[in-house]
Amino acid sequence: MSQSPSLNTWSEALSGFYIGWLPLGLLIVAAVPLIFIALYALTYGVYGERKISAFMQDRLGPMEVGKWGILQTLADILKLLQKEDIVPTAADKFLFVIGPVIMFVGSFMAFVVLPYGPAFIGADLNVGLFYAIGIVSFEVVGILASGWGSNNKWALYGAIRSVAQIVSYEIPASIALLCGAMMAGTLSMQQFCVLQSGPYGFIHYYLFSNPIAWLPFLIYFIASLAENNRAPFDIPEAESELVAGFFTEYSGMKFAMFFLAEYGSMFMVSAIISIVFLGGWASPLPNIGGFALNEWTSGPVWGAFWIIMKAFFFIFVQMWLRWTLPRLRVDQLMFLCWKVLTPFAFIAFVLTAVWEIYK
């Protein structure tokens, strides 16, 4: 694997940083995504979603706490911290407690392979993409544990629906990402970004440089909505039918952990789709004549900016879809997965293979 010399410099320098026996640098590397998830879920995830949904419905959203309601999320967190942490007497205590933890850990562990720019990544695994797909689907275990452990019919229905949905949608999602892996010829997240960066900016992105890439791109985007239980595939939560789905019985900070996990994996799938098809931290601006826009907007800090902005754009699209589309029925959901997305994913797979051989 050929690595350009400047790749991963910051995270490697940090990981070699010890105080005595304490690997402080490694702790910082692990803390960066954790703090990032918390901050992003606090600002864009909760407050942003409430505002965006409000604007799409001609409402104002939170307006009372602070100017334009900016401090609303902080007030919500204060409330959540003070709430009683109830474990129902009929619940399976162990599964009930471990469920949200597994879910959050699954969502958080995917951030290991997320490159925040060319200089910083948790671990530049050579099977990064494979690891990310696997670890994101690890959340299913947490969902099933909490739904089963709640000993509640709504929670169990929610969990079963969620598991059926996520396991089904793994297939088109994985095949679509496999198309991306075929275009790149690697599974390393950093190499995806390196291969798609170049002097002409967005022209190098697979979505624009490959005539077939739009098909796996669309398939993965739709499947990622289903994997995150986002609308229109939110039947595991389905407020109108199942109260709150698998987290019906949860309160206080355990409930907040579900939210953090959901927003964490929302960011993760958005980051994966922008890495595989839209160049990750590679700048979209092309060099035009004397204006080396691409070189000016490349670098460790710019890289973090670009990848976060791309992921935020896809999160916006997810929210936009959520406030547009009604929820699918269970059979419609399975129809879409098995009879539409999966065949089209196979077609995309074959077409990409043909293109990669004869281009």
Next chain:
Amino acid sequence: MSEYFSNIKTGATTIATGLSITLRHFFNAVKRKGDAGIDDADYFNQVDGLCTLQYPREAVPTPKIGRYRLYNDIDDCIGCCQCERACPVECITIETIKTTADDLAVCGKTSGGQQKRMWVPVFDIDVAKCMTCGICVSVCPTDCLVHSPVADFSEFDVRNMVYHYGNLSKIEVEAKKKKLEEEKAAKEKAAAEAIARGEVPAGRPAPKPKPAPGPAPVGGEAGE
């Protein structure tokens, strides 16, 4: 098979249409929907923009002809008690004291020029009971009882929903009552003296259906 593809096509186009609608609303969120009322000509044209009204800070003004909280202008009230009698839910409580002859000037006139003959020490409206039917307003002879445009007057204690409009202090009430008693006593005394002298006041028949009431008032009161 053609149905399969046409379904996909329909799905794609309808999703695109829906997305364009929500995005239009999203970008129109910088505007406020106009506040044209239902009787304005362009009421149905104002479809763009936010429609939230941040209530305590912004409010739709109540219509002028609406019936909301009652208000009594006590300076114009002649204490006729017609509103009290008209009220179907008995939410108005009035106590009056007759004005003595020398106090008529102090009691004053209504803004319509009518001489007031009653002090109104108690004029209570229980707005929690009031159903804003407006009958009291229609019977008021001096138009002093009106519906104000105030629609929001919630309280933490229901007892605060009783509005007091009486305009006499307790000391004044005592003084006026005493004065009225004195005047009455003086009149009765004068009448008794006139009868004793064998005179009947001119122009008025003798107010004596029973010549000797004797101890009747005490027994009568106990019996009632």
